[in-house]
């Protein structure tokens with residue numbers, strides 16, 4: 001096992017080692033977190049709508065826990081498929097206006113399971129270079145050919161579709177909102193290309209489900225492309241504030257996945273109390289449009305304040321706002337300096353992002369107040385100047 005210590009040392013020297021740090025919640029203050037006895041403004045959570053500590057969701061879960069017990073006891077195909085699943089999947093299909101839906105334990109398993117069920121040897125997957133790691137792993141597991149196109153570069157994708165037009169089945173897969181950059185996929189162009197080349201299109205709405213659309217249906221719905229996307233994936237772990245993932249599509253697709261998606265077949269069903277709490281979260285996602293309005297207001301304000309302070313921040317309206325600093329060590333020092341003055345904002349380094357693009361990834365929530373965000377930008381500016389990121 002000595003090789004391991006050597007390799008870990010190499011990681012540490014390159015400021016690339018990761019470690020697990022503990023943090024707690026601050027009761028009654030969902031915009032804060034606790035670390036090492038200190039209270040920090042949390043600017044790095046995916047709890048976009050502030051639902052993670054919602055009393056109605058907690059109550060729904062508590063009741064279900066008392067009536068249904070703790071664990072589900074088996075895979076859904078064995079004896080784990082409680083009635084709460086059927087109710088949730090019906091509600092999801094109604095919400096998305098599609099024929100059917102399927103709940104899978106989490107986003108990672110949904111992406112690996114679904115891609116593995118759709119393609120195999122002799123098939124090909126066209127995947128945006130900045131797609132989430134769970135998509136990459138899904139393609140690798142599927143054994144299909146893996147072709148990555150330059151980020152959002154539709155001309156590059158078209159040339160690859162031309163080059164590989166003779167493969168058996170083709171799948172184009174993309175994040176709707178990219179998790180580390182916050183920009184949007186070019187969904188309209190992707191729909192045009194998928195039609196032209198007879199490919200399937202899969203969209204991952206992990207960072208857009210709950211956020212876009214009048215009822216939080218996601219970016220596909222907001223753009224009126226719902227009917228054009230063959231496989232629609234989203235998670236309950238971010239804007240829903242809970243845990244889990246969903247696939248929406250045709251009845252045939254769901255029937256296929258029940259037979260072929262290995263993470264569904266060979267893994268224990270989610271605890272029933274969790275499924276019930278997701279149903280409650282879905283009601284709130286649909287009803288509480290004010291949470292989306294507040295979130296986007298916060299995002300606009302934070303972006304424009306960072307720009308006014310002299311930082312370069314990407315276009316777009318999403319609550320994911322990266323501040324790219326370049327090298328790994330600067331990103332880590334920036335994050336530590338922020339923590340010292342009371343702000344939790346994580347440094348994201350390769351391989352999560354491309355080499356040389358280490359960054360502080362801010363992600364906002366509806367629970368932040370305007371005042372907190374303006375104060376935070378002041379602090380970020382001071383540190384930016386001190387560290388030479390800002391002149």
Ligand SMILES: *Cc1c(COP(=O)(O)O)cnc(C)c1O
Pocket residue numbers: 106107108109111132134175179204206207235236237243244245
């Ligand atoms: C977070 C994320 C996932 C994984 O979802 P989990 O439910 O956390 O496993 C998948 N895709 C994207 C784009 C994500 O950001």
